[in-house]
Amino acid sequence: MEPLVSKHTSQKVRKAVFPVGGLGTRFLPATKSMPKEMLPIVDMPLIHYAFEEARAAGIEQFIFVTGRNKHAIEDHFDHAYELQTQLTAKNKAKELKQTSDWLPEAGNVSFTRQQEPRGLGHAVWCARHLIGDEPFAVILADDMVFTKKGCMTQMVEAQKKSGGNVLGVMDVPREKTSSYGIVDIDKKAKSKDARLVKAKGLVEKPAPEDAPSTLSIIGRYILQPEIFGILDKQKPGAGGEIQLTDAIAKMIKTDDVFGYRFDGVRYDCGSLVGFVAANVAYALDRKEITGTMTKELQGVFKRAGIKL
Numbered sequence: 001m002e003p004l005v006s007k008h009t010s011q012k013v014r015k016a017v018f019p020v021g022g023l024g025t026r027f028l029p030a031t032k033s034m035p036k037e038m039l040p041i042v043d044m045p046l047i048h049y050a051f052e053e054a055r056a057a058g059i060e061q062f063i064f065v066t067g068r069n070k071h072a073i074e075d076h077f078d079h080a081y082e083l084q085t086q087l088t089a090k091n092k093a094k095e096l097k098q099t100s101d102w103l104p105e106a107g108n109v110s111f112t113r114q115q116e117p118r119g120l121g122h123a124v125w126c127a128r129h130l131i132g133d134e135p136f137a138v139i140l141a142d143d144m145v146f147t148k149k150g151c152m153t154q155m156v157e158a159q160k161k162s163g164g165n166v167l168g169v170m171d172v173p174r175e176k177t178s179s180y181g182i183v184d185i186d187k188k189a190k191s192k193d194a195r196l197v198k199a200k201g202l203v204e205k206p207a208p209e210d211a212p213s214t215l216s217i218i219g220r221y222i223l224q225p226e227i228f229g230i231l232d233k234q235k236p237g238a239g240g241e242i243q244l245t246d247a248i249a250k251m252i253k254t255d256d257v258f259g260y261r262f263d264g265v266r267y268d269c270g271s272l273v274g275f276v277a278a279n280v281a282y283a284l285d286r287k288e289i290t291g292t293m294t295k296e297l298q299g300v301f302k303r304a305g306i307k308l
Ligand code: G1P
Pocket: 120, 140, 143, 179, 180, 181, 182, 204, 205, 216, 217, 218, 219, 243, 244, 245, 270
């Protein structure tokens, strides 16, 4: 029986790609002049959580694939001198730290533009020259995973042992498969790591009756650089877009592709309900406001006549 270890030698994952070119139309009018990735969960933008998750996983270089009207993201990862001067003058040390203490070292943040919205595969392909010839991570900021050990850290640890490509996966209700990339599981492959499954195929957004399983790709990937050669020639797929899932599916012929059932709760912050739920969950997790927040929420439910 085939073991779950890729032939591909495992090399450190140092770079992460953040595709942030999307329009965020589900959040209009909030996103009319502000990138959706800058929407806050409590007091930190979505993209900042994604960045921190990558950094905690050992990522050293951060590559943002942007689009028009995304300047706020570039500014977020830079000094804000006027603000910092004012905070210094007012002795606001804590606030000052929040503006810049976490900034990555100069030169470790890059921005490239996806000039046309041609899909996730195309967005990742736009980062090819910045990645070069090494494995890399992809993080979709609107998929948040609430967990103690970051989702990407878990995946990097798993990938160190397995090699190959690793995708963050979780089961979704069958009626939801048409919103996700779905894994066709190789049931013959045996794994020591109960969270790791081998893929024999991937399908982007299949109808429930056509889905090979309910195991869905969530916005976390560790990919080998060979993906770029495939993306070079990738034709549009579901929704008329160049799909990352389709390109990864082709890689299965030459390298291993694994799904990693991460530990944690995923919030779909690309949807209104997921976004608001994440705000509640992250607020309740903040010790200094857990008590007051709980009381506020109890009041909200009571006034709305909702019994929990
Ligand atoms: C993208 C991917 C899809 C994946 C999903 C996770 O779809 O194409 O395979 O399952 O992210 O959120 P999107 O949500 O951008 O349509």
